Amino acid sequence: MKRRNLITLCWISLATSMIFFFGFTDEKTLNNFLLTVVVCFMYSFVLAMGNSYINDFLNKRFPWSEATTRRAIISIVSILIANTIMVYFCNYMNFVVFQKAATTEEYFSGKFSFINWFTINIALLISAFLHAKGFMEELKKTSRKEVVEQKLIAKSANAQFESLKNQLDPHFLFNSLNVLSSLIDENPNQAQKFTVSMSKIYRYVLEQKDKELVTVEDEIEFARTYCELLKTRFEDSVDFIFDVRKEDYRRFVVPLSLQLLLENCIKHNFATSSRPLIIKIFSENDTLCIENNLQVREQIKESSGIGLANIVQRYSLLTKRNVFIEKSEDYFKVKLPVLVSKPNEISIKTDTSDKAYERAQKRVKELKSFYSNLTSYCIVIPSLVIINLITSPNHLWFYYPMLGWGIGVAAHGVSAFGLGKRWEDKKIREILEKQNK
Structure with missing residues (x-):
């Protein structure tokens, strides 16, 4: 006592x-x-x-x-x-x-x-x-x-999420400048159009990168613009197919996820006019799928691993639903969870x-x-x-x-x-x- x-x-x-x-x-x-x-x-x-x-x-x-x-x-x-x-x-x-x-x-x-x-x-x-x-x-x-x-826990999750989002800005800019650099030598007129399109896309990147989730509709519209930019460079070598259900438009996905996955498709596969790379974006159950035919190219240097790993980690901080990856001899598919509601903060899981x-x-x-x-x-x-x-x-x-x-x-x-x-x-x-x- x-x-x-x-x-x-x-x-x-x-x-x-x-x-x-x-x-x-x-x-x-x-x-x-x-x-x-x-x-x-x-x-x-x-x-x-x-x-x-x-x-x-x-x-x-x-x-x-x-x-x-x-x-x-x-x-x-x-x-x-x-x-x-x-x-x-x-x-x-x-x-x-x-x-x-x-x-x-x-x-x-x-x-x-x-x-x-x-x-x-x-x-x-x-x-x-x-x-x-x-x-x-x-x-x-x-x-x-x-x-x-x-x-x-909440501060740690927020810091981790911010770190993951901050990867997107320089990553996108670096890859876009590489494409622009190639186009300047190959086709100066296309390079000029690419610069205009890239400015619009980069504005979207700056607007959305600070958000936890965006609507599927916004992400699809951005993906279409980004696909047009890719078509500017690859022309008939790449083909894009969109088949997303209208009822999914008001649901939510991680921002810039489609851009990163589309970029991965181009990065890891070769595309020619005779063997075009076909990329499909469609709805499947409660997921948004990105699928491409496999035409694997030899990697000159090791991949940075930012794209898919970034998406998986950001989803893990927001929901218990997982990002699924399917791979066969003919195709490569990534399934992104489509969320019905938008959380108010990162610490929703805790x-x-x-x-x-x-x-x-x-x-x-x-x-x-x-x-x-x-x-x-x-x-x-x-x-x-x-x-x-x-x-x-x-x-x-x-x-x-x-x-x-x-x-x-x-x-x-x-x-x-x-x-x-x-x-x-x-x-x-x-x-x-x-x-x-």
């Missing part, structure tokens, strides 16, 4: 002893005052420090964040047993040793059963406060840690920090509600018992609210600590996680 808590406990013990001495002691003598102080300090330190050590021990062996349900069960069992033992010890020392109001046989015969039961309720109240405080502190730490982790904080906040409210209910029960029921025994000792009616409310508190505890619906949800998540591994 910390020094600050010990000082607070001493002040509470002293204040309690003053109340009992001046309010309930008939003979105001120094001996009675010292006895009252000793007894109050004994109760305070044994019950408070005992529960504190139990709570600290359980925090180390069974942290709330790792096994909430298990910890709750162990806490309930341990505090019931420990507080019963500590209360019987304190009452024995008070009534048998200090006050000599009864013998050992009389004490254990049941004469002090009500006092023991009442004191146990007070001890459980103290223990409930200590465990609630410990749980709140650990939950706060866990929530903060989770929020920080989610922020780091819980954002706001959601993590909301979940933590909701959990705290549930547990605060339970501990408030338990605290009220531990205060009100003993008060009702006292009122019942004073007003009508022959008619014990306090059992009804004690049992009824007690069942309600138990049910509340089951709900708060995840033994009901929360346990089912947890198991479902565990099964799904195992299947996804």
Whole structure:
């Protein structure tokens, strides 16, 4: 127990002893005052420090964040047993040793059963406060840690996505300038037309490269313009076929994905008038497909690998759906997932920090509600018992609210600590996680 808590406990013990001495002691003598102080300090330190050590021990062996349900069960069992033992010890020392109001046989015969039961309720109240405080502190730490982790995940994903998008600008410009350089020598007029078309296309690249997703319609229109630019260079050596469903136009794909794939088709295949390269862009189920007949050319230098790898990585950051690649002796096909909705941010696959904080906040409210209910029960029921025994000792009616409310508190505890619906949800998540591994 910390020094600050010990000082607070001493002040509470002293204040309690003053109340009992001046309010309930008939003979105001120094001996009675010292006895009252000793007894109050004994109760305070044994019950408070005992529960504190139990709570600290359980925090180390069974942290709330790792096994909430298990910890709750162990806490309930341990505090019931420990507080019963500590209360019987304190009452024995008070009534048998200090006050000599009864013998050992009389004490254990049941004469002090009500006092023991009442004191146990007070001890459980103290223990409930200590465990609630410990749980709140650990939950706060866990929530903060989770929020920080989610922020780091989101920042990492955004940084990775930005890095991938920044590859597109210089990559496209470099390849386009290479094509333009070739055309200047081969056909200056075509080179001039190519320059005009390239300026339009590059404007689209600058507009779309900062977006996570664009509509299929925008990407198809851009692809048509880019295909015209390629036709300017290759003429009859390349042929393009578009067959995309109209209903897919309002869906979404990764920007510049078609341009990169079209560029790959040209880069990795040879094309002549006698053996033209045929590139098809069409819809297939929930994907947008780019397919070309295989006419593999020998690579003079190793490919940079930016195109297809870039698309795959950007899709992996936005959705769980994969980019599929099919290759046979006759054709090469890439299937791009067509997304129905557009995410607001990169971290769609992960819980954002706001959601993590909301979940933590909701959990705290549930547990605060339970501990408030338990605290009220531990205060009100003993008060009702006292009122019942004073007003009508022959008619014990306090059992009804004690049992009824007690069942309600138990049910509340089951709900708060995840033994009901929360346990089912947890198991479902565990099964799904195992299947996804």
